Amino acid sequence: MKKDIEQVKQTVARLGKKMLESGLVAGTWGNISCRIGGEDLVVITPSGMDYANMQPSDMVLLDLTGQVIEGSRKPSSEAPLHLAIYRNREDVAGIVHTHSEVATAFSVLREPIEPVVEDAAMLVGGPVQVADYALPGTTELAQHVVAALENRYAVLMANHGLVGVGRRVEEAFTVCQVVEKCARVYAWARALGKPVILPEHDVSMLSRMYRSSYGQPQK
Secondary structure (H helix, E strand, C coil), rough: CCHHHHEEEEEEHHHHHHHCCCCCCCCCCCCEEEECCCEECCCCCCCCCEEEEECHHHCCCCCCCCEEEEECCCCCHHHHHHHHHHHCCCCCCEEEECCCHHHHHHHCCCEEEECCCCCHHHHHCCCCCCCCCCCCCHHHHHHHHHHHHHCEEEEEEECCCEEEECCHHHHHHHHHHHHHHHHHHHHHHHHCCCCCCHHHHHHHHHHHHHHHHCCCCCC
16 A cells, blocks of 8 residues: 555646646646545645645645645645545545636636537536635535535535545546646626526536546556
8 A cells, every 4th residue: 555655646746837837827726536446545735835845745645534644745735635535535536626726717706617529528527617716725615615515526616626536546637637727718708798608408418428438548
């Protein structure tokens, strides 16, 4: 298991740098976590550290109650949010929280990002709903996010940002990228005219197809 933990730390650190370089966050905001396969353990980014300089050794290992098992750093202030999702969604093994600009604009409007493009329908499984507002890092916020997320793979936090989840942390990262693209397309379409939202039945079918047969088999 030690080898698995170290590999996950490396992956999370790498994605932190990629998140910063992709413009999904600015400064030290946002956070990433990954659940250790078959264990009630989670690797999460440390609080308030520059992603450009973050190393695997800076990651923090928690159990699902929030107790620090390994690491000298303070875990992300949004650890309660991550852990609440893991406790409620056994299918989730990775979580990425971003502050990408257009998705966050919808969180400020407190309007969902509708499934207007097929890749977002596949990855999210429905509209990206907006969780009720609560202060960051609180149990109340975690509860609101879990309730709004339901069985989908992305959710907005009101006046805050985006949370993407996935069966792997890499998938959660891709969810955030695709939702930001969808938000941009949806905003442009609303500026140009009246967007046509994909029917709920088609969205459900696209999501099932993606999760059952898209891509290459996992080894």
